[in-house]
Amino acid sequence: MREFWIIFKQAFTSKAKAKSFIITTLIMMVAIFLLANISKIIDTVQDMTGGEEEEVLHVVDTSGVLIDPLRAQLETEESGIVVKATEESEQELTDKVTSEDIDSFLTLSVDEQGTIHANYTTMSMMDFSLPGRIQDALQSIQTEMKANELSLSGAQVQTLFTPIQFEQQNISPSAKSEEELNTARVLVYVLMFVIYFSVIMYSSMIAMDVANEKSSRVMEILISSVSPVKHMFAKVLGVGSLGILQIIIYGITGFIAFKTSATEIPGGFSDFFSLKDVSPSTLVYAAVFFVLGFFLYATLAALLGSLVSRTEDVQQMIMPMTLLIVAAFIIAATGLGNPEIGYLKYASYFPFFTPLVMFLRVGLLDLPMWEPLLSIAIMLATIFILGWFGARVYRGGVLMYGPSRSLKDIKKAIQLGKE
Structure with a gap:
């Protein structure tokens, strides 16, 4: 395990100390504070430019x-x-x-x-x-x-002009009040973006890191002292931990920003992002589906990254994975207006769509407990299978050099790993 933790620490610290990571994190923190104070900024600019004339x-x-x-x-x-x-x-x-x-x-x-x-x-x-x-x-x-x-x-x-008295009664077990639904819809939409961009960014980072080590021949030294399987999962967990830490930093920054910028005006910007009407279970599911979704796509990204020898080929190789997460986001977005659409239920059990689609459903509907638990079990099984299969591909993939042609290289990587 010593080798595992060494690679884990190297993957975590090398990315955390990178100027690009630090600058990106600081820019996002500043952007969050600007977003929280956007109304004050607009008022100030209008006062300075005479916008209220x-x-x-x-x-x-x-x-x-x-x-x-x-x-x-x-x-x-x-x-x-x-x-x-x-x-x-x-x-x-x-x-x-x-x-x-x-x-x-x-x-x-x-x-x-x-x-x-x-x-x-x-x-x-x-x-x-x-x-x-x-x-x-x-x-x-x-x-x-x-x-x-x-x-x-x-x-x-x-x-x-006297309005009629109209009341709506919904006896569906999954029904929510209009206020709860609107608040949940905003939160789900924001968290969907967080999951979507995090999966794309950090998964690409893992694939790029693996390909970079191969192109510099560092991989040949590493696999002589540690097994490719340990190397793969150490990379995934190292970058994954860094990603989770960055999201936590953004979350804390957002909480402080919106608390310090809160106004007494009802219906203001702070009320728009208020969590007072959000069920705690929605936040728990957001964390669970974010972590599972990340490791599902990160494992796949490490597998694909091991097949290329040049960093220039990484984007082409992970394109199928990118299309999967884009398709998941589009399907989930279509359900924001009506989360009870039939195809959403079936799509929520497809493991590569589950992090976004099932989260959409649990966020906007009161589903029976077995539905999200079943989707979580399917994702865990998929991560296990993908990890087992990915380890076999990774074992041979890290030894493959030359131009990467297509996903057909997976078969060649498996055969090379057996040798």
Whole structure:
């Protein structure tokens, strides 16, 4: 076991001390703090750049009766829009918009039926907020005009918009409240990304590390003093432990960042990522499926990495593995809106899809205990089989040199390992 722990320590410390690992970790920690304080940053930038300045809206009111109500309505809503009447023609205003002398203008009129017609002109392709606020204000004015025309009081008008009392009752054993479902959906989506990117990044790291040792002929020295099987699992566990440590660092950083940036405003950014409505079992399953998913793909990556002699061939060799995790992510993502889709149930028992798909289901549904436990058992069996098979391939693969042609090299590696 001494050799095992030496390789384990070397795999862990060499990556942990690498400048790329340290810089990436620091950048991600800074990014997490920036994300947690994004609302404060936006407010600060707006204050510095004058983002809160009032917007001037040039209005051509051909009816002569709408501009004052519109101004009053926008002031009541505190929209930050200043209504400015103008006698210029539409063509003159259009020319000013084209030359960017003004941002936009509005033309108002009323037809014989008392219906308001508004034409908003702008050059901005992303101008959606301002016309939306103007439309809402004009709709309120239209409602008030129609109410006066029908001699309706304010109370009578309000009764026209009284919402119905609608309640939904779900007797399904897997049902959750809308609040619980929304919170769980956000958490599941975030953790799915964590699992997805971690598996791709750390698995590629293992495959690249093995291929790099082969290309530098270091492997020939290593296997003379330690068995290839010990070398393989020491690599997997060493890089895996480093990956888990990095995720824990990100988790602690995120917890501190969101706690220190929490505001009293309900429905704010902190509430969006709140864990108060998340079942503890969901967090436990997230950890379990992350660890199992990592070691499943890491073992496969070590197997594939042992087949190549040049680091340039690593990405091509692990492409099938990458496609598996991408397919798992796509399938899981399709179930965020409806986790009860039939094919998700079957996909959740396929070991290479289980870490994402089964986690999606346990996060959004109250499944019977046997379902996640069965998927965990299938994954453990798959890791054991893949480890046994991978050890046989690895034993011969580390001795293979020359250009890697395809996955057909697995057969050659097994035969070489027997010798």
